[in-house]
Amino acid sequence: MSRTSLFETFAELEALAELEEKHPRPWELISGLKLPVGVRGRWSLTREEVPAGHVFTVNNLRDVVLGGAKGLKVKFDEAIEIHRLREHNGRSMDPDKAAMWVSDHPAEVYSISRALEGFGGRVLVGGLGIGLAVAILESNTLVREIVVVERSPAVKALVWPHLKTKRSRIVVQDLFKYLRTHRGHFDWAFYDIWIDESERTFANTVMPLYRLSSGLVTPGHVRCWKSEVMLVQIRTDIEVQLTLYEASGASGTTTVTGGGNAFRIPEDRFREARHWPSPWLGLAWAYYNWARNLAGHPSIEELRQALTRFMAALTDPEAWDRDWARWYADEGDKC
Numbered sequence: 001m002s003r004t005s006l007f008e009t010f011a012e013l014e015a016l017a018e019l020e021e022k023h024p025r026p027w028e029l030i031s032g033l034k035l036p037v038g039v040r041g042r043w044s045l046t047r048e049e050v051p052a053g054h055v056f057t058v059n060n061l062r063d064v065v066l067g068g069a070k071g072l073k074v075k076f077d078e079a080i081e082i083h084r085l086r087e088h089n090g091r092s093m094d095p096d097k098a099a100m101w102v103s104d105h106p107a108e109v110y111s112i113s114r115a116l117e118g119f120g121g122r123v124l125v126g127g128l129g130i131g132l133a134v135a136i137l138e139s140n141t142l143v144r145e146i147v148v149v150e151r152s153p154a155v156k157a158l159v160w161p162h163l164k165t166k167r168s169r170i171v172v173q174d175l176f177k178y179l180r181t182h183r184g185h186f187d188w189a190f191y192d193i194w195i196d197e198s199e200r201t202f203a204n205t206v207m208p209l210y211r212l213s214s215g216l217v218t219p220g221h222v223r224c225w226k227s228e229v230m231l232v233q234i235r236t237d238i239e240v241q242l243t244l245y246e247a248s249g250a251s252g253t254t255t256v257t258g259g260g261n262a263f264r265i266p267e268d269r270f271r272e273a274r275h276w277p278s279p280w281l282g283l284a285w286a287y288y289n290w291a292r293n294l295a296g297h298p299s300i301e302e303l304r305q306a307l308t309r310f311m312a313a314l315t316d317p318e319a320w321d322r323d324w325a326r327w328y329a330d331e332g333d334k335c
């Protein structure tokens with residue numbers, strides 16, 4: 001689900017209305033950025049004025065259901081400007097066909113500000129975007145130095161010269177390469193180099209970033225944009241399977257039709273489900289693989305306790321390597 005479509009999709013769900021509250025300090029959700037519109041190569045930066053009184057959804061249904069957040073709305077007494085950074089494909093500059101990387105819609109200001117809470121010292125930022133994270137960190141007096149790693153020279157050209165920076169510098173490089181070669185230490189890191197909040201992004205991008213950060217960033221001080229939503233998706237999927245497992249009883253035959261039961265998939269289909277695309281079990285494959293190799297019919301308590309350990313290991317490369325990597329290994333393909 002992209003950063004644009006989730007707002008459009010869930011804004012329509014009026015059923016959520018009674019769960020929603022007004023944000024108590026709306027001014028905190030105005031980015032204060034003033035970037036000129038422009039185009040550089042495949043990238044464009046636009047600005048749109050949204051009139052006073054417009055109601056913005058700050059936390060959408062996905063955040064509420066998956067992220068455990070409260071539904072939040074906000075409106076302002078004056079018009080605000082929203083910047084959008086897009087990457088266009090081919091020769092078309094049609095915004096509807098472009099990838100929308102980031103905006104300073106109040107929802108993004110909110111999610112990025114929350115991710116940066118508690119930061120201080122020397123900070124690494126992966127992905128410049130429109131410089132929203134940089135602006136928030138620049139206003140935090142506990143932050144001494146900010147190093148931004150951005151892959152695209154075009155994004156740097158569109159954004160960097162227009163930011164008010166005192167303690168920041170930018171390195172134009174792929175973040176993965178930077179993490180593999182950098183030798184300094186960071187007190188905190190914030191990574192935001194993806195568009196969607198899917199499990200696949202967690203497996204392919206977020207998890208490797210946690211791994212590359214160990215030894216470079218203070219343990220437990222790596223924050224990844226919307227990783228909590230990605231993790232809840234993984235956990236929720238497994239919990240549904242645990243319910244199916246429980247419902248199937250000691251006989252091992254599921255009583256619930258449709259969707260199958262990951263604990264009971266025949267071996268050949270289970271091997272298939274290790275790899276993208278569908279039926280892809282994602283990182284949870286390691287958990288099911290472990291469970292399938294337990295002797296007898298494991299108790300639901302045993303499986304639930306292991307789920308807690310499994311979830312913790314997803315953001316802890318050492319624990320993953322120790323307890324789960326061997327259950328994920330298949331045909332030489334390791335996480």
Ligand SMILES: C[S@@+](CC[C@H](N)C(=O)[O-])C[C@H]1O[C@@H](n2cnc3c(N)ncnc32)[C@H](O)[C@@H]1O
Nearest residue numbers: 102127129130131132133150151174175192193
């Ligand atoms: C979602 S935006 C970042 C938004 C940013 N957090 C902000 O506050 O505006 C993602 C940015 O990451 C950059 N990016 C994508 N992949 C990258 C990589 N592998 N290394 C470094 N930067 C990358 C993109 O060019 C883009 O500028």
